Amino acid sequence: MRRETQNILLVLLGGALLKIGLNGDYLRYVKPAQQPWVLAGGAVMVALGAVAIVRDIRAHHADDGHGHHHLARSAWLLMLPVLAVFLVAPPALGSDSVTRTEARAPAQSQAVFPPLPQGEVVPLSLTDLVTRAGWDSGGSLNGRTVRLTGFVTHSHGSVLLARMIITCCAADAYPLTVRLAGPTGAAYPDDTWLEVTGQVVPGTATRADRYTPDLVVASVRRIAQPRDPYED
Incomplete structure (x- = not known):
């Protein structure tokens, strides 16, 4: 897995944690007392992923740029199915x-x-x-x-x-x-x-x-x- 893909995955996972932590879906997975940890974990992941992406973009602009932008766009396209998995919450445990x-x-x-x-x-x-x-x-x-x-x-x-x-x-x-x-x-x-x-x-x-x-x-x-x- 390329570094661009790893960074995007980190942002998506962090964003998913923030989403379920804010809209209440986290209750399908953990007790209410765990909400601060869910939000904190999501925020840290988003921040780390965003910093890494910005760093890579600056690095790409600093070199000759041959093929690098196409690789980054490909990584984003690969993340579309991952985005769907992370942001569609399964139902709570039932019968x-x-x-x-x-x-x-x-x-x-x-x-x-x-x-x-x-x-x-x-x-x-x-x-x-x-x-x-x-x-x-x-x-x-x-x-x-x-x-x-x-x-x-x-x-x-x-x-x-x-x-x-x-x-x-x-x-x-x-x-x-x-x-x-x-x-x-x-x-x-x-x-x-x-x-x-x-x-x-x-x-x-x-x-x-x-x-x-x-x-x-x-x-x-x-x-x-x-x-x-x-x-x-």
């Missing part, structure tokens, strides 16, 4: 990742969890719900109606509400799932985002079923994908 990755919950031991807040319907993350369903010996979920947000995935005849969990970036993502009891969720295709209310069936989140509790659904509402599709 396909759930079926290919073993569902699991954060490691815990049996304990009495704090009671849920007062209210007819309590909003919970899937992390909190699955952890309580699997390890709360005090039964804080019993008889309580909760509100969950996630996407639909169908697996082995069951309809699951899922959310991908990341500790650092999308490379270490794994799913948490809740089984939707009843026919309500079956009407929605994979990767449909839903807001679901219902009650957890006690004792259904076990190691044998990979800590996937059953939820008796009370209501379902279709929603847009959240700006940050992952939990942490």
Whole structure:
């Protein structure tokens, strides 16, 4: 690869990092706290690439110039497909990742969890719900109606509400799932985002079923994908 091509690649990669860092697409790859590092990395790459390009242009003008400008134009043309790859962001991890990755919950031991807040319907993350369903010996979920947000995935005849969990970036993502009891969720295709209310069936989140509790659904509402599709 010629030096001109390497410099252009550096600028494109840095520009792509700045783009996804500013428009929110970086949330498909890393946690929100990583945004400053994404922006800083992109800015450094763009600056380094731009300095190198300016230096090369000056060097070309200083010599006899035979053929050099044609090489630079060729390098730019070669970068067009690379530009398309860098600037078209793939979708967030969804139902396909759930079926290919073993569902699991954060490691815990049996304990009495704090009671849920007062209210007819309590909003919970899937992390909190699955952890309580699997390890709360005090039964804080019993008889309580909760509100969950996630996407639909169908697996082995069951309809699951899922959310991908990341500790650092999308490379270490794994799913948490809740089984939707009843026919309500079956009407929605994979990767449909839903807001679901219902009650957890006690004792259904076990190691044998990979800590996937059953939820008796009370209501379902279709929603847009959240700006940050992952939990942490």
